[in-house]
Amino acid sequence: MILASIYYSLVKSLIDEIYDQEFLAVSLQKKQIKMETSSLISHIHFLSQEQHLGLLIKDGQINSQIRKEITNRFLNFSQTSTFYDQIRFIQNSGREIIRIDFKNGRSEVVDDNSLQNKKSRYYFKAVSGLQKNQIFVSQLDLKIENGKVERPYKPMVRLGMPVFGDENQRIGMVVVNYLANRFLTVLTETSQINPGEIMLLNGKSYWLKSKNPDDEWGFMFEDKKNRTFANKFPNEWKEISEKQEDQFETDNGLFTFYTINPFFLKNEKQLVQIMNPGDKYWKILSHVPMNYIRSEKISLLYSFLPVFFLLVFLLILGTLIITNISIQKSKKDWELETANQQLENKVSERTKQLSEINKDLAKEIVKHKKTEKKLQKKTNELERSNKELEEFAYIASHDLQEPLRKISSFSKLLEKRSIESLDEEGQKYLEFITSSVARMRTLISELLKYSKVSSSKINFDSVDLNDVIKAVLDDLGMVIKESNTQINFNNLPEIKADKTQMIQLMGNLVSNAIKYYEPGRNGGPKISINAKEEPNQWLVSVQDNGIGIDQSHYEKIFVIFQRLHGRNDFSGTGIGLGVCKKIVERHGGKIWVDSEKDKGSTFYFTIKN
Incomplete structure (x- = not known):
């Protein structure tokens, strides 16, 4: 009973650790996605409020000088950010006036002959109905060119915001295509270091990211319309769709999820308003198959068996020793009964000594067992602590990368656009920011190297x-x-x-x-x-x-x-x-x-x- 109790206690600790690890992984992904979508809102607002953009079109005429200036600023922004497939300014007629394409790692300005009319596209119609400081956000789907899904797949979100002139008249809109592979890749990286499969679902239970690429983007293809999480796990989806967050276990495994409203702004004092986003919410989900949990329990059992057999061996050995001592004692008693009465006192004293020896031996056996259990517990705790520390360093370092990228991007923008307007002290401060970001990036890179040395397979x-x-x-x-x-x-x-x-x-x-x-x-x-x-x-x-x-x-x-x-x-x-x-x-x-x-x-x- 004692050994069984110890084993089940270890199993419970193992399951609790898996539960906590899955909650942490899903929570970190929720935070990462929320930071990313918040930055998208900041970017579209920044581009739509670009200096002189309101003067680009006046009385139906395009100011060529301002167009050139805005084009260069859009190009610089595209080169710095590297995660927007297209940045466009479209006038009220639907005609593109400026378009920056990001291809093969380079940003380029599209020539006038290649500019198109987007009046029939759904995002143009949606943005045309917006008021000042309102933003349109499409659903997360795949890029379509000439009526077909572009290959290789380009997951993206389209954001648009109307632009008004200096006399408060609508002159057009800024539309950007965000390359969503940026944060979908992070989900893949997390799955590689986590026992669970990290996936992203939309409100209709279609996979936006899955361990099996064939399951993804089912709503984009007629032959995959029925390939949904709800069809594969109907009972689990019912519970997931009705709650904001939870963790539960079924015959299909452990499910941990968070609901995220990617483009919902909590702060009522925000400068912008998101109008009817294409995706009301996403589900960040981690699934640990039941086979994995069973295999972990079996591995724990195999590691526990040597301890079990050792304790049984010690118990048998102790029984044999005590039995042998008892036999010897009986023999001595028999011999002493036939001996001279004068030896009786000596026999009694000898018997007392043997009894004390038995007590000391029993105490030593109990003490040895307790010491062995404590040592095993300390060893397990130390191994778990080292593993958690290495995983924390790896995840924390990844979390630090995003703020650094933003600081680097905006400091570069500040240096390109305002360096001449800064006095000597301001330029010195900007140099301090740049050098500090470089040192921090080097430190994080070295910390990641150290973590990878500790965790990677040799x-x-x-x-x-x-x-x-x-x-x-x-x-x-x-x-x-x-x-x-x-x-x-x-x-x-x-x-x-x-x-x-x-x-x-x-x-x-x-x-x-x-x-x-x-x-x-x-x-x-x-x-x-x-x-x-x-x-x-x-x-x-x-x-x-x-x-x-x-x-x-x-x-x-x-x-x-x-x-x-x-x-x-x-x-x-x-x-x-x-x-x-x-x-x-x-x-x-x-x-x-x-x-x-x-x-x-x-x-x-x-x-x-």
């Missing part, structure tokens, strides 16, 4: 260290040439390792040796790379003639974010050697340094042979 192959060093020399070629660095290596061994991580390891050590060299000393950096065969392993060394490291900092340098020098003295994030340590340890080795201040350093690491 592919052990035969790796020639000579080829690894050559790859590093190619990567650092410009730095090596500019710093006049001399690198010596020969006859390095072939080992079993992950080649990509070996290049990353040696690249970090070589680049550090170049970076931490005091210019003007000894004619330039000198780096020597050698390997020595030891029992069951290779000992690899990277020796330099740099500034050296004080012995008190030998351990500190391998901890991430720990720096011995200021950013103005030497560039970097303080993560490089932490990545090196993680790579070596995941290959079953260890890494250390031997150095003397102002006389250079030698980094050693071992790789199993």
Whole structure:
């Protein structure tokens, strides 16, 4: 009963962890999508309020100078954002006046002969009926050209806003086509690190994003009209469609969902108003199949069986010991009964001693069991904590990317459009913003590298260290040439390792040796790379003639974010050697340094042979 209780307690903890993980994944996707759709509203409002746009058409005549100016601004915005398929200004007659297309990674202005009349298109009719500061948002669907769905698929949302002249007369509209693959890709990335399948559904239960691409966009094709989530999971869809958010389990698995109104603005003081969006709401859903939950339970059972058999063995052993002692005691009693009465006191004392020994032995067995359980619990908690920490770093880093992109985009726009109007102090502040964003982006990139080193699968192959060093020399070629660095290596061994991580390891050590060299000393950096065969392993060394490291900092340098020098003295994030340590340890080795201040350093690491 006790063992069964322990096992079921572990199963409950496992299920609770899966539940919490799914809630976190869906919640993060809801936040990501909401941030993205909010930025779309900001962008269309920004473009529609573009300076001088109200002066583009007056008395039916187009001002060519202002048209050229607005075209350049739209082009700059398209090049900076890179996620709008088209940006257009359409006059009241339906004729395109300006159109910017984003193709093959480049933004280009469409010539006058290729401009079209969009009077018959549904979005033109919808925007034509709007008042000032009202925005039209279409449903999320696929781009159609010449009556057919364009391939490869281009998921997009169309947004439009009317434009009024300086005399408050309607002169046209701004319409943009947003490439929705931008946030749909994030759903795919989350599915790769999460046990559940992350999917996005519209209000009619059609898949907008699914693990199976054939299920997606059913409402766009006649032969897929019946391919809906509701048809595949009718009972589950009934519960999902009636609630805003929930988590429940059926015979088909675990379902976790949030309802998101992608273009609903809560703040009544907003400057704009969204009019009848094409999609009233989406459902962000994660589905963990029941087979996955069963397999996790079975894996837990297999890991629990050795503990079960060990406890049974100890119980049997204890029973045998006690039984044997009891038999010996009975024998002694029988012998003592036939012995001289004078020995009775000695026999009684001996029996008492044996009883004390039995009690102590029983106490030790109980103590051993408790210690073993505590140790197993601590081990499980530590493994779960490390995994959660790595996943948190990966997800948090991704969450930080979007605000940085926005800060970078708008600072570039500010620099292009207003740099001449800023005084010297304002330009200095703008430089501070740009450099800070670059440093933060580098830090996030390094943190992601560290997280990927910890979580990615290691592919052990035969790796020639000579080829690894050559790859590093190619990567650092410009730095090596500019710093006049001399690198010596020969006859390095072939080992079993992950080649990509070996290049990353040696690249970090070589680049550090170049970076931490005091210019003007000894004619330039000198780096020597050698390997020595030891029992069951290779000992690899990277020796330099740099500034050296004080012995008190030998351990500190391998901890991430720990720096011995200021950013103005030497560039970097303080993560490089932490990545090196993680790579070596995941290959079953260890890494250390031997150095003397102002006389250079030698980094050693071992790789199993």
